[in-house]
Amino acid sequence: MKVDIEQRILAANDELASANRSRFADHGVFVLDLMASPGAGKTSTILATIDALRDRYAIAVIEGDIASKVDAEKVRAHGIPAVQINTGGACHLESAMIRRAVDTLDLDALDLIIIENVGNLVCPSDFDLGESAKVMILSVPEGHDKPQKYPNIFQVSEAVILNKCDTMPVFDFDEAEFTSVVRSLNGVAPIFPISATKGDGVAEWAEWLAGRIEAAKAEAAS
Amino acid sequence: MHEMGIAEGILSSAITAAEDAGATKINEVDITVGVLTEVMEDALHFAWEAIRTGTMAEAAVLNVTMLDARSQCADCGHEWGHDRYSGAQCPSCSGYLVRLLTGRELKIDSIDID
Numbered sequence: 001m002k003v004d005i006e007q008r009i010l011a012a013n014d015e016l017a018s019a020n021r022s023r024f025a026d027h028g029v030f031v032l033d034l035m036a037s038p039g040a041g042k043t044s045t046i047l048a049t050i051d052a053l054r055d056r057y058a059i060a061v062i063e064g065d066i067a068s069k070v071d072a073e074k075v076r077a078h079g080i081p082a083v084q085i086n087t088g089g090a091c092h093l094e095s096a097m098i099r100r101a102v103d104t105l106d107l108d109a110l111d112l113i114i115i116e117n118v119g120n121l122v123c124p125s126d127f128d129l130g131e132s133a134k135v136m137i138l139s140v141p142e143g144h145d146k147p148q149k150y151p152n153i154f155q156v157s158e159a160v161i162l163n164k165c166d167t168m169p170v171f172d173f174d175e176a177e178f179t180s181v182v183r184s185l186n187g188v189a190p191i192f193p194i195s196a197t198k199g200d201g202v203a204e205w206a207e208w209l210a211g212r213i214e215a216a217k218a219e220a221a222s
Numbered sequence: 223m224h225e226m227g228i229a230e231g232i233l234s235s236a237i238t239a240a241e242d243a244g245a246t247k248i249n250e251v252d253i254t255v256g257v258l259t260e261v262m263e264d265a266l267h268f269a270w271e272a273i274r275t276g277t278m279a280e281a282a283v284l285n286v287t288m289l290d291a292r293s294q295c296a297d298c299g300h301e302w303g304h305d306r307y308s309g310a311q312c313p314s315c316s317g318y319l320v321r322l323l324t325g326r327e328l329k330i331d332s333i334d335i336d
Contacts, residue, residue, distance in 0.1 A: 002333075003239060003332060003333050005327060005332055009232050009330055010228065011231070090223055090224075151306040152258060155258065155306075184310055185306065
């Protein structure tokens, strides 16, 4: 006997993601899902973003890794609350993990939560966490051909950060080619060339993020 | 290998629906996957065969329909089918305000049960 179901496969994840999203909206908290390969500079970019925005906004970080507390400790050493999620082998975060992590944070006291997803250019792009925006980082040493090889993550991202731009003279990175392929995948996402550890370009990226945080606050107030 | 998590989602939804219908055995599961997702059909079949063991879907065949991507331009209304690399800009008016109509699906269509 044939029975029609017509249901999203990730329905369980999506329902929890929607619940997370309404919870964030109710508190006027902007939640950023930051995705990148291992070693692209996610934690360094988060620390640089914190430095750029901490005078204006109360920030917390949710760290996703397969194992270890290394990243959460780095963020805490920076004086920012951090929750570590260990996925125990899973290649991406899911909305249930975010819900549990958020339970330990005081949402009323926060403006911005940055989620550092598990280092991976593939799987995180298919999972809704309830975030306000997905943003990805590509680092120069990874090569300008990555948008062609991992198109989905470039398509679902609302902004693309190009990190380690200070190393461009060392690597054979074709920025024009990179930009052109990103544009063919995603016509609207701004591209922010930065060097997280040197500080170059961080202000422009932080201003874009601040604009989005303000928009979330305005929406929560209306 | 997030196909394992996706296979688990398929299995749990299929079992819930089968139990609701009073079935004891799932013979087939039909799903639709958009080509723009990062799901590999081979990896999904591999994961499916690994997780269905010991359930009422133990012998269930997973039928995967891959769905092409289509977008519509918000400016001129033009609708077109595309691959991963040609969906961001309207081929008719060159506008960037486009809406994806299909291509990112991950859904269960139906199950065949006894």
